[in-house]
Amino acid sequence: MSLEELINEFYEKLNDNDLHVLKYILNNKKTCSQMGINDLAEACHSSRSSIHRMTKKLNFSGYSEFRVFLKWEEQPELMRGTHVEILENDVTTTFKNLAAVDFDPISEKLYSANRIFIYGTGTAQLSCVMEAQRLFALMSTFITVIHDETEFETMLKAMQEDDVVIILSLSGSTPALMPIVKQLNARGIDFISITNLKNNKLAQMSPYSIYAATSETFAGDGTEVVSFIPFYIAVETMFRKYADYVEKQ
Incomplete structure (x- = not known):
């Protein structure tokens, strides 16, 4: 499931601040996947606790799992290359x-x-x-x-x-x-x-x-x-x- 699909599924639970943060993330997925919660809060002019609550609304255990999800989304669905190259990338x-x-x-x-x-x-x-x-x-x-x-x-x-x-x-x-x-x-x-x-x-x-x-x-x-x-x-x-x-x- 993509982040866009998660937002649609849990849209009713999200407030304006949540949507503001998610809009920033959607436009900067690769960067955000490398950001700690404090850095993201500063970039979005939000608070650490607000971002944590937002990730919970999307059914994650917290920000750490949400960031892993963003990293996973950045991975191609099916890696191209030899079997050895794919293994090397996974490792x-x-x-x-x-x-x-x-x-x-x-x-x-x-x-x-x-x-x-x-x-x-x-x-x-x-x-x-x-x-x-x-x-x-x-x-x-x-x-x-x-x-x-x-x-x-x-x-x-x-x-x-x-x-x-x-x-x-x-x-x-x-x-x-x-x-x-x-x-x-x-x-x-x-x-x-x-x-x-x-x-x-x-x-x-x-x-x-x-x-x-x-x-x-x-x-x-x-x-x-x-x-x-x-x-x-x-x-x-x-x-x-x-x-x-x-x-x-």
């Missing part, structure tokens, strides 16, 4: 995006958690999940892997507010996952989402969102080619930021 984009993430709150949440659970929504995602479990074990931080939705529903009953769940999903919009995520939010159990770099339900519902850039490409016979290398990079970056955080304690 570069992933590193750039991760460099802008404040990992301290995520590391603090993991460090103070009673228990950490991790879940991947597919076979390839499960491989990333197992790698995360291996990496964190190196720091004597042990993560419980949830293998499927049925196991997730069962284990959810025993989870407490001081537990943390990491959810890794390519689309971030798996329908069967949404009821479980709603239960996590209702019970005050924080979760960290790791999803593709696009606007998605899982990231919207998560207080801690990490993005990997994976482009949709196709082989000559039409077979979809999806690389999970950016997800491994996101997982390892999360771990290394955590390791740095623990060493400072």
